[in-house]
Amino acid sequence: MTVAVAHRSEHDLLGDRDVPAEAYWGIHSLRATENFPITGTSISAYPHLIEALAAVKEAAARANEELGLLEPEKAMAIVAACREIRAGKLHDQFVVDVIQGGAGTSTNMNANEVVANRALELLGRAKGEYQYLHPNEDVNLGQSTNDVYPTAVKVATVFAVRELLKAMAVLQDAFAAKAFEFRDVLKMGRTQLQDAVPMTLGQEFSAYAVMLDEDRSRLAEAVDLIHEINLGATAIGTGLNAPAGYAESARRHLAAITGLPLVTAANLVEATQDCGAFVQMSGVLKRIAVKLSKSCNDLRLLSSGPRAGLNEINLPPVQAGSSIMPGKVNPVIPEVVNQVAFEVIGNDVTITMAAEAGQLQLNAFEPIILHSLSESITHLRTACLTLAERCVTGITANTEVLRAAVENSIGLVTALNPHIGYTAATDIAKEALATGRGVAELVLEKGLLPAERLAALLRPEVIAGSGTPQAV
Structure with a gap:
């Protein structure tokens, strides 16, 4: 049995269509859903x-009312509808x-229609x-x-980046905590995968925390550029059809609504065609x-093994690693x-190419910029939280x-070089490499340093420069 769905008829420049x-x-949203099944x-x-989008429409309604262009009753209904949308409805x-x-026209029209039809209901009228x-x-x-579209994208980006910054701070704190926990754990550093x-392992993890701290600073700088908007520019930046004072009034109301x-x-004119701030952010x-x-x-390399790899750290097991190899656990996080x-x-x-492809007074490709930026920001946020927590x-x-690797590594002789001399250190390195014996063992055997002095030199805070991770 087919249940009939009630429709209303709407009209645009291409003709009439039925809308649920x-x-x-x-009707504009309907055509867009048919045209862009991407x-x-x-x-x-x-x-x-x-x-x-709702914040922009609310700010515009307030500006238009303030300038005497929109009747107070209509403005009140539009503002109320926008506030509902901003509240999640x-x-x-x-x-x-x-x-x-269409450079985001379908998105703007979708917003116009939803706001209008909800405002009509609030006025006691029917949709359409x-x-x-x-x-x-x-x-x-x-x-x-x-x-409207680039302004909304910028406002949305600012709020999304705030959430990413918080997630990065969570991950930074997790690395910093491990840096402190491992501050006295001696290990071999590596360059080009060689000893x-x-x-200290603490120094290694401290570096990860510092990298995140630096990137949070760069991200905060980039988001500052996103606060510049072109609301009031209308079609190409000349402000056609926007009255004097509209741009400033709309900006003031939008700033108050968003708190930005x-x-x-x-x-x-420049701001309407230039996507440089999005390129910088990306x-x-x-x-x-x-x-x-x-x-x-x-992390994957340091935890490799457990028998045939480095096996210096253990990542928490979160799931079975293989459908064929029993007991295998992989670094899935x-x-x-x-x-x-x-x-x-x-x-x-993608964002680079979309920004470059803009022509003359408008960039038509901001929808893919929005999509790509949003995915990058959102997925980085969840990735940071997942990496920290899981x-x-x-x-x-x-x-x-870790300690055995230090004691058996030829690289240990570099730390002893100032105390036994370059020639003796070279001879020790050659013999250790040829025989497989430890550097410390050979130094003691040849009487190059007394046991107490060697033990003091091999303490973590001496051999690694500092056992205290760098503050972040």
Whole structure:
């Protein structure tokens, strides 16, 4: 038995179409869902974007009312609808695919229609009765997709980056805690995968914490550039159809709504076509991904084994590692973080090409920039939290393996070189390498240093320079 679905008829420049009566979206959103069946992921999957769009529409309504362009009753209804959306309601009505042609027009129209139809309800009217409150003439008054969309993307990016910064701090603290825990655990450092000189495991983990601290600073710098908006630029930056004072009024209201120190670009024509701030942000995200992946490579290498690898640290086992090899446990958490890093690096290429492909007064490819930036920021955030909670906090050290490697390493002789002389150190290194005997053992046997002096020189705080990890 087929149940009939009630519809309402809507009209656009291409003709009439039936829209489900209960839908808050309208004919423009309907056509967009048909035209762009690309990812299967609608913009509703990006709550920061939806909330940012509602904030922009609310700010615009307040500015238009303030300038006498929008009747107070309409403005009040639009503001109320936007506040509901910002509170999490009606997100499922944002149905257009995140990747779309038209420079984000479908996203802007989807927002206009949802806000308009909810505002109509609040006015006691039915959805689709646009003669009382219109998506374009009222909700989009004084605006263009070309200033609404990039402004919303920037606001959404700022809030998403704040969450990433917090997640990075959690991971940084996890590494720093391990650095302190392992401050007296002596091990061999390596360069080019060859024995180098002794260090502490604490120093090794401290480096990972410091790298994250540096990247958090770079990310905070990059997000500052995202606070410059072009709201009020309308189509190409000339402000056509936006009255005098609109840009500043809309900016002021949007800043108040979001709590962000937003500024209007000095040159709106430049700001409407330039995606440089997104390129800068993506470059910093790539930097974070590269360094995070490097740290995960180290964790996988240091934990390799347990019998035929380095076996210097133990990663917490979180799942069985093989369907055929009993007892095998794999470093799955660092592996998944590696894959997030690969994605972010690829997204950076996408954002670079999209920014470069802009022509004349508008970049038509901001939807893919939004998609790529959002994926990079969101996935890096969850990767940092997962790595901290499911891996780093549970890492343990195989102290005996680490100590034995130091005692048996030829690299140990470098630390003793100032005390026994270069020639004697060279002879000790050659004999140790030829016989497989330990450096310390040979130094004692040849009487080059007394046992007490050798023991003092091999203490972690002496041999590694400092047993205290660098503060972060």
